[in-house]
Amino acid sequence: MKKVTSAIVLFFFTCSLQAQVKKTENIVVVTLDGMRWQEVFTGIDSALVANHHFTKDSADVVAAFGAANDTARRKKLFPFLWTEVVAKGQLYGNKKRGGNMQVANPYKFSYPGYNEIFTGYPDTAVNSNDKIANKNHNVLEFINGKKGYTGKVAAFATWDCFPYILNKWRSGIYVNSGLDTIRLQAPALQLINDMQFITARPIDVRLDAYTYFAAREYLKAYKPKVLYVAFDETDDFAHSGMYDQYLKSAHAEDAMLADLWHTLQSTSEYAGKTTMIVLCDHGRGDAVKAEWISHGKEIVGAEDIWMAVIGPDTRALGEITHSGVVYQKQVAATIAALLGFEFKPAGHETGAPVTGMLP
Template identity: 40%
Template sequence: MKKNYVVLVAVCLWTCFLQAQQNEKVIIISLDGLRWQELYGGADSLFINNKEFVSNTEALNEQFWGPTKEKRRKKLMPFFWSHIVENGVLLGNRWEENKVNLTNTMLFSYPGYNEILTGRADDERINSNSKHHNPNVTLLEKAQASNTYKDKVEAFGSWDVFPYILNEKRSGVPVNAGYRSSHAANPTEKELYLDHLQKQTPKRWESVRFDVFTHNYALESLQSRKPDVLYIAYGETDDFAHEGRYDQYLKSAKRTDEMIKEIWDFISKDPYYKDQTTVFITTDHGRGTGVTKDNDWRHHGSSIPVADQTWIVAFGNKIQTLGEVKKDAQYFVPQFTTTIAEFLNLDLKNDFPALPIKK
């Protein structure tokens, strides 16, 4: 009888281990203010030769220019236009009448991130970028409150408002954002070194750190703590655009593409994540399209209506290989959230159906 009991316990433990291994893993990534025009068309001819926005036009053309949109976008974001297009789905190329739009009318960062992470706009209460705790419950908070993903959720952001957007105190989701050091109870040697480097690095922006820190803190979390739900919010593209530095905006987009590739290279080989992980990518808002009206490509907000134009990308486990979707269709950002909630088996009440991208 004792032998049978031991065998039964062993089987139960193995079954529980397998179930734990089979939990769907999700990585959510946002690129602040990256326009759909660059994602789908690469460097824009309106800006790449404009010396008001580019310090060395010849060098920038050599790095990013090409005779077609397809060649330019692959130079800008080679991982998107090699691996992702061949293994995932890209929505929002408006030149192909494929549209993705925000539903909030503020069209700047906090309202955009609230919509991405909660699945609904809240123009009444989320109408500034000030540091107030989000009254709405995000996907990450729902995951943290679940039995399946409890203490397996983490967030990393370059902007120091993310602890408020994610309502860190109420949600219990640990957030490393802005110029914070590692939030790990027992930081690894790499995290301690990142803390040290971050303190020694000059600050270009008071509220936004360089993405290299956000990225490497997040990557180390994947390698050492194995979160099942991870959010990474890269920020440089928006800040360089606001400064009117189109050259640095493009270079930041390319670096982010390389960082996302590095994330995927790791999770596609790691036994905990391999064949069990889906990556969802989007942006919090668009921006203007031209050099008129105070160079509105630099800006966004309710005065620039086209700033509601965004995009959605997904790849990994359980995503159909649809590539660049070119059919006439209209999607909305809350569908991004609904889709992730379905993957995580979380109850998300909104009025938007999931995206038609699951296998």
Template identity: 25%
Template sequence: MGASEYYRQASLRIGGSNWLFRLLIGAVVAVAASCATSPTGEKVEGLQTENVIIVVIDGIRYSETWGAVPGIIPNMSTDLLHRGTFCRNFRNDGYTYTNSGHAAITTGVNQPIDNYGDELPANPSLFQQWLKQKGRPTTAAWIISSKDKLDILGNTLRPDWKDQFLPSLNCGVSGPGSGYRADSLTLVEVMKVLTTHRPNLLLINFMEPDGYAHAGNWDYYLRGIARSDRYVKQLWDFLEKDAHYKGKTTMLITTDHGRHLDSVKNGWIDHGDDCEGCQHISLLALGPDFRRDAIVETKYSLVDISATVSRMLDFEMDSTVLVPLVDTVVVDLAMDTTLTAFRKDSIRLEVKMDTTALKGNVMKDLFSRKALKQMGL
């Protein structure tokens, strides 16, 4: 069993004791608050980006996408690449499941988290922190997802942030528990929100590649990837023509995790460990402040997205975060001397809340020289 699988199962077992999890968070939140960095108020002058859209194409493996270009992603690998920067060595170096991968994007923290939508992230999202610091209404930030369970991304278990500064949600058929929605319908909802509410910050999830892969349908898995490629192109074309978004919008296209290598377990059907197929993912960055027609070899990961977005939109993520750690502890049993020959050690699981520095970094290699100078990087 890989580390990711072990931590996931442990998280699922312990996550049910929600009162314990909340108690542990409450015990350290005062420390986190005392260490957190407040916004400086300094503005990054000169950047053209005013809006950021993060598109997550759920569960696509590198070998079927950027490892076989143009293949079934001709729009991203040709036309869109010429307009932006591709990060070839992009990783999910944490927990390669849907909810953990998405939470790494939105909080900047690799956290083992229940994958069924029953557990909120331990830390506030970039949506909450942007809404608070900018004083914007809830309709200025959105999460629009084909998977209903991803409504968890809008909130946190952390008491000083829970139920505050929440983004607008449009997840699944009609919210949590309603089931997954076809990606074509999610795109319709995205276009409605963009034209009606004009949000500055938006995360989109397209789920069909992951859903059909889990169903063991190879042809529909590939079809889901090809459709997502078209949806991304359609979305970018709209942003480039719309007067509100044209010339001042960044779009980051990535995935939450890959899939097993063919030689690992049941191959492309599943994911969840630290094999190369699960961890090696991709990032295509489009926008007025990025380099054009460029390929970056520097290693970056999902937790770097929030650090990069916060720098571009002039707000700060908390510099101190809470990370749930599930550890095994060996306990010597007190045995009667008559049973010494049968003495054993016992293993128990402990959840510890670690207060640690935020690990994400600004992805400097994506930016043009002019933008780097304007950001002081």
């Protein structure tokens, strides 16, 4: 009897301890489309800055983001990542220091990448950027089906393909993308809706700033437990060969990350119980400098990506170096595990959670 009693006590003590350890109750995921790991970890590329075909005003770029070494340059370009996240979280993907992160899909472009992020596996049938409703179930809809999370999962995206990638018609999650009318009652959201239609658009859809502020104001008004924000300008400006604009958008998105994190930490529903994951869908070329504008199956290096994470359950290890390869397909299971769930879609072998990000 004493042994049985002791076992019961130990069981409940262990459960109690585990409950105390896991603090994450909310997840925020942010993606920077086609943002290269090279700039994230080493700052501006001097060869691309010096090339007037890609950088119209090199002096302006150097004044804003130039510095004597990689460490200083990356901090100028991404101050939030290289102050708060490096001090309190983790960054993966610096190939120069053995911190490899890669896509597992063979295509190395957007729809296959986002499918891999959220379904947990590369699907060779997902091989275009066409607006086709994704047949694969994703981790966001999986969480939306859990008690306490239904109706508390939302996505805001600049690219208008996301309703199809996340299959909003089947998944039931709220997806606002492209130039979707924001049909929500909060006054700030109504203002953002008006502004996105009136302003000039240097890219095909709305600016990332409108996507961000819509997501932020939705967060304040509706308190989702899982929020996804998908930026797109970095990829659009890169394909256009506009390195200076690519850098400026990256810098602005870092400021949005900082603002979002500080908003979370100043809101009682999120402070101290929210994990934020930041990553990209694919890399870009670098072996041939002119290929920085490109990605895809034939582009060497487009498989190399990066990720940053900060939250109450993630140890403050800073830049992860000399590790094995972390894969994009591991992100979905990691998102679920941070909330205490196991995500394993039937009929598919998904990537395992990134254990270094878990308690």
